[in-house]
Amino acid sequence: MRVGLLGGRVAAVVAAVMVAGVGAVVGVVVGPARAAAVVFSNPLAEQRADPHIYRHTDGYYYFTATVPEYDRIVLRRASTLQGLATAPERVIWRKHGSGEMGAHIWAPEIHYIDGRWYVYFAAGRTDDIWAIRPYVLESSAANPLDGPWVERGQLQPARSSFSLDATTFVHNGQRYLAWAEYAGSNSNIYLARAVNPWTYAGTPTLIATPTYAWETRGYRVNEGPAVLIRNGRVFMTYSASATDASYAVGLLTASAGSDLLNPASWSKRATPVLASDARTGQWGPGHNSFTVAEDGSDVIVYHSRNYERYLGNGYDPLSDPNRRTRIQRVYWNTDGTPNFGVPVPDGATPVRLRAHDQPDRYLRHWEFRVRLEPNVTNLADSQFRIVTGLSNSGAISLESTNYPGYYLRHRNHQLWVERNDGSNLFRQDATFTRRAGLADVAKVSLESVNFPGQYVRHRDGLLYLEAVPDAAGRASATFALD
Structure with missing residues (x-):
């Protein structure tokens, strides 16, 4: 000092x-x-x-x-x-x-x-x-x-x-x-x-x-x-x-x-x-x-x-x-x-989203595409601030830690981290209803506000917005907040 x-x-x-x-x-x-x-x-x-x-x-x-x-x-x-x-x-x-x-x-x-x-x-x-x-x-x-x-x-x-x-x-x-x-x-x-x-x-x-x-x-x-x-x-x-x-x-x-x-x-x-x-x-x-x-x-x-x-x-x-x-x-x-x-x-302060069914892997963005990866040593790539929903004050949005003003959003049912352009569509795409984890109620699942019944889930290492009708899908749409 x-x-x-x-x-x-x-x-x-x-x-x-x-x-x-x-x-x-x-x-x-x-x-x-x-x-x-x-x-x-x-x-x-x-x-x-x-x-x-x-x-x-x-x-x-x-x-x-x-x-x-x-x-x-x-x-x-x-x-x-x-x-x-x-x-x-x-x-x-x-x-x-x-x-x-x-x-x-x-x-x-x-x-x-x-x-x-x-x-x-x-x-x-x-x-x-x-x-x-x-x-x-x-x-x-x-x-x-x-x-x-x-x-x-x-x-x-x-x-x-x-x-x-x-x-x-x-x-x-x-x-x-x-x-x-x-x-x-x-x-x-x-x-x-x-x-x-x-x-x-x-x-x-x-x-x-x-x-x-x-x-x-x-x-x-x-x-x-x-x-x-x-x-x-x-x-x-x-x-x-x-x-x-x-x-x-x-x-x-x-x-x-x-x-x-x-x-x-x-x-x-x-x-x-x-x-x-x-x-x-x-x-x-x-x-x-x-x-x-x-x-x-x-x-x-x-x-x-x-x-x-x-x-x-x-x-x-x-x-x-x-x-x-x-x-x-x-x-x-x-x-x-x-x-x-x-x-x-x-x-x-930000959190990390850890996959329920692959607990060594976290959501992270790389070249703004959201994926699931282990050992994310560039920590901020996997950290998100949970804030009031951009389109719904009763829901949430997830803001990037190292790119403030960029949010987790779905586009063509793929998950990206992108800058808020102020449009109503972006605000809806970047707003989610927080649910008890579909595979573990102690954890969390994220349901789309503008596509009810569809959830953020991982598949083949990437993140999508999809319906999850079976047990495997529900597990892939459940995350621990770390």
Whole structure:
């Protein structure tokens, strides 16, 4: 969060989607262990940068982030992720009037460790606002919004150079501390074993430094580490480059059985895993954290702006308050690696339609023809936003994630993804009545509005609009929303 801010709002789309009768299916995750479906709408919060959401055992989500004034730490909680959008916000700590912790209060994170709450944050001094260092607060309160909070001071042993974005995680019974720190012209990521929540042991290990072109736009930066441990591996995301539209998320990976303090244990992906996308209207996604949704699915929490500004021409990201907190589901590739897709458009979060009778295959568009394919690594090709029906507010339409304004529609009884031309015919062709799954009532089938009795179904790998009179046809017209 060197020079960034953010913000977010709760889109009114959720209400429209609920009216359309699709609120119960947005964000559904498949699997017997999943709970009820989750509705997300982006952005989650305006002018809240470097967001961190922690799901606690008390049933609440706790949310903190950088505020544009850089002068305080705020916290809110809710029983659902979407509920954080409207939850009351409380100031739990303010900057000092002089000396250390007196300026640039950045990137707070909240964690619960051994029966106490901890907040990690970065701060400068009133006599040197760029003397940024990581600091720690502690509270024994059951509800961290109530406090009180004790200052544990700077992360120890104290860092001697510009350092920020401290985070913590446990792996194989060992707690670690990770943070970003400048060395020469680079901001690098360091890792160390924790003695307690504010103290580390030994010499920190440098595990990542900016080397690729996409990590060095404007500034040479690796910062904002966040950890997700799954599938026998430790995944660490980080953010790179200047905090304007250049900002992007990268990925480090280590084997779960490796020595995490050995730099050789970590590999870096050569390309970003989340970056600006003009099609979806999101620029500079970054400084993320991870949480788990109510349905058990992994969720990435990050910030972005909904307009593009690059360094130059007098633009200063530090003074731009309009980064917004956003959330979206993390998907998993068949090789066990995370797939973040693209920063999704504002509004209701997208879903994937998985075939009931071929559960490894998803609807996806390729050259705008809709087909059924496995292993869709270009995730956004298989993601659709469920919105109010274009021709009928009681029905639904499915909007492409990576081609906003393009909708699933039937033409000559074939399924395509095409731009809405505004015609009455298009609106009807792109509107469907959501039915309980013809082969499984827990799933969904899509009946044409202008051809009642005909359903979206797959046949020979392609999608058609057809009647489905037999069991095989009903199975091919039933989809899980993933």
